[in-house]
Amino acid sequence: MTLEAIRYRTAYEELRSVQDAFEAIKCMKVRGAPAIAIVGCLSLAVELRAGAGGDDPVTFIRESLCHLTSARPTAVNMGRAARELMEFAENESMEKNSEQLRESVIAWIEDMLERDVNDNRKIGNYGAQHILSGVPRASVTILTHCNTGSLATAGYGTALGVVRSLHALSRLKRVYCTETRPYNQGSRLTAYEAVAEGIPATLITDSMAALTMREMDITAVVVGADRVVANGDTANKVGTYQLAIAAKHHGIPFYVAAPSTSCDLSLESGRDIIIEVRPSEELTSINGVPIAAPGIEVWNPAFDVTPHQLITGGIITELGVFLPSELQAALTGRLTAL
Numbered sequence: 606m607t608l609e610a611i612r613y614r615t616a617y618e619e620l621r622s623v624q625d626a627f628e629a630i631k632c633m634k635v636r637g638a639p640a641i642a643i644v645g646c647l648s649l650a651v652e653l654r655a656g657a658g659g660d661d662p663v664t665f666i667r668e669s670l671c672h673l674t675s676a677r678p679t680a681v682n683m684g685r686a687a688r689e690l691m692e693f694a695e696n697e698s699m700e701k702n703s704e705q706l707r708e709s710v711i712a713w714i715e716d717m718l719e720r721d722v723n724d725n726r727k728i729g730n731y732g733a734q735h736i737l738s739g740v741p742r743a744s745v746t747i748l749t750h751c752n753t754g755s756l757a758t759a760g761y762g763t764a765l766g767v768v769r770s771l772h773a774l775s776r777l778k779r780v781y782c783t784e785t786r787p788y789n790q791g792s793r794l795t796a797y798e799a800v801a802e803g804i805p806a807t808l809i810t811d812s813m814a815a816l817t818m819r820e821m822d823i824t825a826v827v828v829g830a831d832r833v834v835a836n837g838d839t840a841n842k843v844g845t846y847q848l849a850i851a852a853k854h855h856g857i858p859f860y861v862a863a864p865s866t867s868c869d870l871s872l873e874s875g876r877d878i879i880i881e882v883r884p885s886e887e888l889t890s891i892n893g894v895p896i897a898a899p900g901i902e903v904w905n906p907a908f909d910v911t912p913h914q915l916i917t918g919g920i921i922t923e924l925g926v927f928l929p930s931e932l933q934a935a936l937t938g939r940l941t942a943l
């Protein structure tokens with residue numbers, strides 16, 4: 606029997622309450638804009654199924670959603686879901702008793718799972734068709750950042766959903782995924798999804814991205830989003846902005862893939878987006894092992910904002926692919942301001 610030095614495993618953790626979900630989101634055991642909203646709301650469903658809220662479930666729902674929304678400020682999805690669910694619950698409470706209301710809200714929450722996967726499959730297909738329409742070559746090479754796959758959503762993924770759709774069409778030559786320091790969503794999660802599904806993928810360090818664009822015939826850069834605002838400026842994992850600059854320099858189309866649930870028309874531009882700054886330890890250690898001089902000062906913004914002018918390929922949504930300047934018109938009527 607050969608020595609098994611490393612076992613890379615899938616582990617599941619039960620979340621039994623809103624507080625469990627809040628803590629899992631806060632410490633990034635659960636991460637990814639859509640996944641944060643879905644897991645947050647599902648934790649509420651778990652408590653409602655157990656009768657939480659008693660004779661006043663609306664108050665319990667409101668307080669729970671407010672708490673969950675406070676876990677991480679940049680991604681819009683949890684806040685959007687909280688507002689929409691609260692509106693639904695208040696309307697339902699006018700004609701349903703507490704038990705009926707709880708069941709109605711649980712059904713609304715459970716529907717999020719299917720809605721998200723359906724949105725992601727549409728994003729995947731729209732994105733793949735748009736990228737393929739621009740190139741005569743049989744197959745394409747994509748560069749992506751962070752993790753935007755099944756481990757960041759209810760399934761299939763957004764930017765990685767585009768990669769999945771290209772792969773399903775046998776039109777993906779290769780996807781280059783950045784390790785995405787400091788939390789390594791790319792090396793730990795995207796690489797895991799790609800290997801598990803036999804998607805041709807190459808892991809690179811973040812610092813190799815510009816060189817990869819120059820040397821590896823990249824067809825397009827496709828990234829996810831945490832908050833796309835009215836003018837198309839997009840907050841996404843830190844490092845996205847410099848990818849967009851490098852893509853511009855190399856004449857490579859830069860796409861953002863995001864469901865309408867990741868869009869926030871209440872904000873005019875990226876200047877209005879709150880950027881989460883995370884603990885220094887994420888940079889100075891890995892799994893508790895120090896990798897930096899003790900006492901060094903650290904700046905650890907979890908996201909940056911890519912100006913809409915650099916999103917040259919377009920914004921891929923479940924409604925289609927739009928230029929940043931077209932986004933607000935495309936989404937108006939489907940989305941209301943937060």
Ligand SMILES: CSC[C@H]1O[C@H](OP(=O)(O)O)[C@H](O)[C@@H]1O
Nearest residue numbers: 636637638753757829830841842
């Ligand atoms: C479809 S996931 C969107 C987005 O969320 C990730 O951030 P985090 O891992 O900190 O939750 C990353 O920015 C992805 O692009």
